[in-house]
């Protein structure tokens with residue numbers, strides 16, 4: 608296989624929950640100064656899934672336009688990354704495969720390592736395309752992030768799915784082969800199987816993130832990666848968007864640079880627009896950052912973008928992507944802005960009620976309320992089986 612074969616992101620599309628809670632509402636009701644949310648953590652609103660939406664429906668909504676544009680004939684693998692899985696055995700991607708009527712000659716699998724799972728899926732997909740460049744891989748990263756009410760993590764919740772088509776000769780972004788990786792066994796954030804909300808040591812998780820980033824960057828350098836000055840912008844995993852600023856300051860320090868706030872804003876400022884409005888979408892977050900950059904920045908053709916993926920627990924990876932000539936003609940900027948703009952604002956009482964709701968686990972028939980206006984919905988839980996349908 609030629610080592611210089613260009614492989615990367617051929618198409619990228621995201622979807623988010625249909626409901627929204629603003630931080631203005633949250634702050635007014637829990638007595639927090641709004642500046643802490645808007646400036647301190649850099650969040651303005653959080654997406655909330657409708658009662659008949661989940662990681663599967665968001666994944667299908669994100670992937671459908673990709674299949675409409677490119678067809679499914681060359682896709683032989685679907686990798687679904689999530690940490691808010693709906694089943695311990697069956698891959699959520701099989702429901703998406705079915706909703707989108709994909710060919711049976713497909714392998715479908717689910718991947719997990721906290722927020723890093725989306726990047727693992729991307730890297731594994733690139734490996735498959737290198738093995739057979741005639742094939743494409745559909746990567747879906749989809750998550751609903753949920754913390755306990757009235758805890759610091761609550762303000763960082765969100766929901767979104769990113770779908771990416773990985774292929775040879777990509778139309779959007781070529782992913783370079785050099786990668787820096789880092790793993791450390793740490794309990795900064797986790798969710799035991801019996802809980803629906805994540806547990807987190809907030810401050811510890813921020814230092815674990817920065818430590819992992821430093822480790823991944825050092826490994827990237829040792830592997831012969833690009834020099835810091837070669838990057839036009841940096842997309843960091845954004846559990847809250849101010850984390851991207853913290854990460855870039857730490858990277859500057861690690862590279863022996865002076866921390867200049869204008870330089871930090873220049874490097875990360877155009878990557879945060881979607882995550883500020885959506886909240887933490889775990890596996891999808893760093894790719895929402897990439898989408899925001901591609902959709903909003905001036906022409907980046909041929910310029911290196913640094914990507915830093917972090918998943919608590921913890922694993923980090925630093926790698927580079929380079930937008931290819933003509934990429935702007937293939938973006939879905941309108942669709943992305945529209946997905947955010949059309950969300951329905953829910954009040955505080957409604958939000959809290961939804962937060963505490965779950966399907967009964969008695970094995971009975973529990974239809975979901977008809978709520979989403981999207982093309983796919985969760986019909987409900989019937990005899991312990993999740994059933995999905997076109998709306």
Ligand code: HMG
Nearest residue numbers: 640642643646647721722759760809812813816846918919
């Ligand atoms: P907190 O205790 O609510 O907030 O927790 P704080 O007191 O640390 O304040 C946050 C910032 O707001 C501070 O700035 C304050 O100064 C500032 P900083 O010191 O950070 O620069 N502030 C204000 N600014 C302007 N006007 C004001 C004002 N008041 C305060 N009036 C924390 C914050 C992030 C810990 C919390 O939200 C949390 O626990 N979040 C969940 C965990 C998390 O997101 N961790 C991030 C790293 S781990 C990760 O990324 C992985 C993850 O995505 C999961 C996965 O991998 O699966 C989470």
